[in-house]
Amino acid sequence: MDAVDSVQKLCHRLISSAFQRCRVSEQLCRLSVALNGSRLRDPAVTLISISDTGVACSLGEFQDLKLQGGLSEKLDGMLSVRTTGICDEEISNHQLNLMEGNSAHRLNRLPSISKNGMRFSGTDVCLTVVEKSEVIVDEISRFFQKMLILNIPSIGFELLVHHEDASGPHYERVFLPNEWNALPFSASNLERLKCGFEDYLLKQRNCVTGNCDSRSTTLEHLKSGTGTEDSSESSKISGLVMEAVITISEFSDQMSPYLMECGPRTEVLYFKDFSPSPVSKSSLSGLLKIDWKSYGLKLGGIVDQGSCLFLEWENLPQHVGIDVVFHCYQKKNSYPLVRQKSYSNQALLKKAAKLALDDLKEKHRGFLLSDHALKIRSYAPDLAKTLAGLILSSKDLEFQEECLSLLGLPTEEVGYKKVEECIKDKIVSVIEQNDRNPERCKDAVPTLFEYECPPKVDLEEEHEEGDDSSDTFSLLR
Structure with missing residues (x-):
């Protein structure tokens, strides 16, 4: 597991692990983050609790967690972990010292707690950090908003904040998701x-x-x-x-x-x-x-x-x-x-x-057309105007009726503008259909203009990180 160098990243890592446990359980789950801080202390200290009702956690993920940078100034490195599986009879209780370099000496097992025959599963991870709760709230709120993009319907999120100042204790439920576009559980x-x-x-x-x-x-x-x-x-x-x-x-x-x-x-x-x-x-x-x-x-x-x-x-x-x-x-x-x-x-x-x-x-006509298609489409009005003039100025009534019939227009009392617009729409439609990916077009579309397509290039072979050529990143700033 990669090293973390800030309180925010550590919280993100712990929340992500809790989310994985909920997702794997395939049951209705709750993921809750509670912050308990005091503005009366200097420096400000906040107790963070990250709990979930998913499967029991794997202690190995904490054993491999590495801290770096100035995190030693922000926390004492102690994690309190309580976890239990649905079939376990007890709640396991552990304390981990993340500052300990030797992973074998990190774990300290504490007395377990009996479940008294109750069936449930979940994990609670607690840590204390030297940081204002307001800073942590903002970071976790943004992180939750991104997590909601995944739209997993079986997991509910909540962020609870308790802080104390000169006027007394205050409780606040900071984050309550607003699901505008709910999907069934069967959705992919x-x-x-x-x-x-x-x-x-x-x-x-x-x-x-x-x-x-x-x-x-x-x-x-x-x-x-x-x-x-x-x-x-x-x-x-x-x-x-x-x-x-x-x-x-x-x-x-x-x-x-x-x-x-x-x-x-x-x-x-x-x-x-x-x-x-x-x-x-x-x-x-x-x-x-x-x-x-x-x-x-x-x-x-x-x-x-x-x-x-x-x-x-x-x-x-x-x-x-x-x-x-x-x-x-x-x-x-x-x-x-x-x-x-x-x-x-x-x-x-x-x-x-x-x-x-x-x-x-x-799915959306006229969007994302290539430069080539846009250039051709720009000629459609003039071409439509010319063709409409040729049709309506013809003295061959049989030819005129046949052209109007092909356009799907009535053969009597049809205006010049209507013929012109109809021709332009059909030209534009052909151009847009030809500009689609040929592999995805179900019906063959007549070619309006000759255009030599560039040869199809196969996907690059997969390779290890770091093999990309330097010119690939010429646009990187």
Whole structure:
């Protein structure tokens, strides 16, 4: 397990583990984080309790946990862990010293507690940190908001805060999820990811415009495409799934505050094994290798801020926003997770993103057209005007009637503008259909213009982290 260097990252790691235990249990579960702090002490000290009702925890995950940086100044390193399985007769009680370098000496077993014949399971992890509860609340709230993107219906979240100041004790329930787009339990992970991502975007936009508790922005403003790619059994990374959701938003004037705040750029949200994660180097390489131009997009650069990654666009219309989320996870549902050797998932991400872009283009006419299609479409009005003139100016009434019949128009008393618009719509429709991914088109579309397609390039072979060529990152800032 990777080392952690801050209280926030330690909390994220412990919450993610609790989430995995709930998910693996396949039962209705609660994940609760309680903060108990005092503003009367200097420095401020906060007791953090992270509890869940999932399967019993594996003490091995704490044995391998490594702390680094200045964490020794923020906590004493002691974790109190109580856990029990559904069939256990007792609640195991342990104390772990994370500051102990020798993992074999970390664990101290304390007396167990009898369950008195009751059947339940769960884990409670407690630690004390030198940090203001307000700082921890903000971080955990943002983390929970991202966890909700996964949209797992069997897990409920809550964040409880108790603090004491000169006026006395105060209790607050800080985080209460607002499920706008609920799905049945039978929904797939990809369906949940799509709906959870849309809910996240709607809430984010409404909060920017000062309407956090309303739906001034609705699902009708969002157009989403999805894609999923599994690694082959013969692959070095067999057993992995990469899911992608790409959303295009069209904004009205009332959304101008959001556009001013975000600008022409896209934050890339990334999940690994059902937990928010930084974008890996191989995933970043996969993003750069996507042929964005074939979807009418020009990538200007990538801004890597460590915990956040942004794509910057050069030709994005002012009223349009693009949002992206990826989730890479192991097919096998197990706890603790089997830690595999780190291989590049660049090809998986690139393929999943392409499928999502193709899906979005196929479902929403006129979106993500290539530069070539846009150039041809710009000639459609003039071509339609010329053809309409030829048809209506012809003195051959039989020819005229046949043309109007082919266009689906009445043969009598039809206006010039109506004929022109009908021809233009049909030309544009053919151009847009030809611009789709040929593999996904069920019906052959007549070719309007000769165009030599570039040769299809197979996905890059999977390789270990660090093998990406340096020129791949020329856009990285």
